[in-house]
Amino acid sequence: MTDIIIEDITFPVAYGDATLDLAGRVFRPASPDEALPPVVFNSGFTGGVSMYGQLFGRALAGRGYRVMTYDVAGFFTNKDVRNTAQKDGVTVTNVSLVDQTDEVLAAVRWAKERFGAMPAVASWAMGSLASLAAIVALARQGKEQIAFWNPMSYTRIATLQDLRADKAGADAAIKALADDAAIPPFDTGTEATRLGYYPLDPDTQDYVDRQLGGYTEVGGVDRWPGCSHVTAKSYKEYVDFDPEKDIAGADGFPPALIVHGADNTLHMPAESIRLHKAYPGRAGDKPLIIEGMMHGQQNQVESPIFHHLIEQIDRAIRTA
Numbered sequence: 661m662t663d664i665i666i667e668d669i670t671f672p673v674a675y676g677d678a679t680l681d682l683a684g685r686v687f688r689p690a691s692p693d694e695a696l697p698p699v700v701f702n703s704g705f706t707g708g709v710s711m712y713g714q715l716f717g718r719a720l721a722g723r724g725y726r727v728m729t730y731d732v733a734g735f736f737t738n739k740d741v742r743n744t745a746q747k748d749g750v751t752v753t754n755v756s757l758v759d760q761t762d763e764v765l766a767a768v769r770w771a772k773e774r775f776g777a778m779p780a781v782a783s784w785a786m787g788s789l790a791s792l793a794a795i796v797a798l799a800r801q802g803k804e805q806i807a808f809w810n811p812m813s814y815t816r817i818a819t820l821q822d823l824r825a826d827k828a829g830a831d832a833a834i835k836a837l838a839d840d841a842a843i844p845p846f847d848t849g850t851e852a853t854r855l856g857y858y859p860l861d862p863d864t865q866d867y868v869d870r871q872l873g874g875y876t877e878v879g880g881v882d883r884w885p886g887c888s889h890v891t892a893k894s895y896k897e898y899v900d901f902d903p904e905k906d907i908a909g910a911d912g913f914p915p916a917l918i919v920h921g922a923d924n925t926l927h928m929p930a931e932s933i934r935l936h937k938a939y940p941g942r943a944g945d946k947p948l949i950i951e952g953m954m955h956g957q958q959n960q961v962e963s964p965i966f967h968h969l970i971e972q973i974d975r976a977i978r979t980a
Contacts (some may be wrong), residue, residue: 662722663690669728671770677740682763682768683737683790684730685886687717693724697977698775699947700767701729705755705788705858706849706885708732710957712784719961719970720782728771728779729961732760733928735886745840752842753887755857755894757901760790765797768806779810780977785927785955788814793903808914812969813955814935815927823847823859823926832856834895842889857890857898864926864955904935913941917976919969921953942980 667686672679701716702708713729720727734743734753743754764781771779783791788811798805805881821827824847834843834855847856907913916939929949936947950965950972958965971980 664688664718664721665690669770670903671730671766671942673733673763673766675759676741676816680733680741682730682733682741682766684728684767685713685717686726686728686774687714688726689724690723691939692721692726696725697777698726698728698771698779699764699977700764700779700781701727701769701783702767702781702791703732703784704760704788704790705841706735708787712956715959715961715966716769716782716784716970718965720974723974725766725974726775727891728767728774730763730767732763739886745939747815747840747842747882747889750772750842750889751818751887752889752891753845753894754803754891755785755875755898757790757793757898759921761793761797763854764791764794772804778804778807780810781806782810782973783812784811785815786817788812789817789901789903792907793901795913796903796906796910799910800906802912805912805914807914808980809941810919810973810976811916811932811935812919813924813927814895816904817901821899824854825849826854826942826950831899834892839891839893839896841892843892843895845885845887847892854978861925904938907937907940910940913939914941915976915980916941917973918943918947918957920947920949921955921958922949922951924956926955944976 665688669684669686670681671684673682703712708729708731717727717729731738733741744751779792782857824830832963844853847853847859855893918932918936920929922929932947936943953965
C-alpha cells in the first residue's frame with residue numbers, strides 16, 4: 661500500500677480581467693517516481709477536487725504520480741473567489757469555459773514551477789473542452805506544450821443539447837433572457853427544468869445525485885452540484901465554445917489518450933471517435949472505448965472498470 665500525502669495549495673490564475681488565487685490540492689506518494697510527469701486533473705461545470713479529482717488523485721498517486729487538482733471558480737472550495745452573485749435572494753453561479761481555460765493554463769504553469777516538468781493533463785467531461793482550448797492556446801503561441809493529454813467523456817456542447825426534449829425552443833427561450841437571469845442547473849426533461857443549463861439523460865440522472873453528493877459530503881463542501889441556479893449567460897457562452905474547430909491542420913499538439921465509455925448515454929462515444937479522427941497529435945490507432953463503462957457510474961474505488969481505466973492512463977503516459 662502506497663502512503664499518499666495530501667497537500668492543500670493555492671495558485672494564481674490570470675483571468676481576462678483580474679489575477680486571483682484558487683485553492684487546489686496535491687496528491688502524491690511519499691516517494692514519487694520523478695521520471696513521470698506531474699498530472700493536472702480538471703473537471704467541468706461543477707469542479708474537480710471535491711468530486712472526481714480526489715478519486716483520480718489518489719489512484720494516480722498510488723502509481724507514483726504527483727497530481728494537482730482544484731475546483732473551478734464559483735464552486736465548492738472556490739465558491740467565493742469568482743462567478744457567483746446574489747439575485748432576488750438566491751446565489752446565481754456563472755459557469756465560464758473561458759475562465760476554466762485560464763484555470764487549466766494556470767494549473768499547468770503552477771505544476772511546471774512546483775515539480776520542474778510540464779504536466780500531463782487528465783480531464784473529465786466538460787473539462788476536456790477547457791483543456792483542449794488550453795492546448796490550442798499553447799500551440800498557437802508556440803509555447804511549451806503539456807506532456808500528455810487524457811480527455812475522458814469528451815463532447816461538443818452543441819451535441820449535448822440533442823438530449824433536450826425541445827432543443828430549439830430551449831435555445832431560443834434562454835437566449836431571450838437577460839444575461840444575469842437565473843436558470844436551473846439541469847434540464848431533466850420536465851417543464852420546470854426545460855430551460856436548465858445542462859441536459860441530463862435518465863440513466864445519468866439516476867446516479868449523479870447519489871454518487872457525486874457522496875463525494876462532496878466527504879469533502880465537507882456544499883452538496884453536489886454546488887449551485888441552485890446558473891446564469892443564462894452561462895448557457896449562451898458555452899453553446900458557442902468549440903475549441904475543436906481550431907485543431908484541423910494544426911501542429912504542436914501533445915500525445916493523447918482519448919477515452920470514452922461504450923455505454924455512456926450522456927456524452928456519446930461518437931464524440932470521442934470524431935475527436936480522435938481530427939486530433940493533430942499522436943493518439944494511437946483509435947480512441948479507448950471501454951466496454952461496460954457508462955458516464956461516471958464506474959468512477960468508484962472498488963470498480964474493476966475504474967481500475968482498468970487507471971491502468972490504461974498509466975500505461976499511455978509511460979509509453980508516450
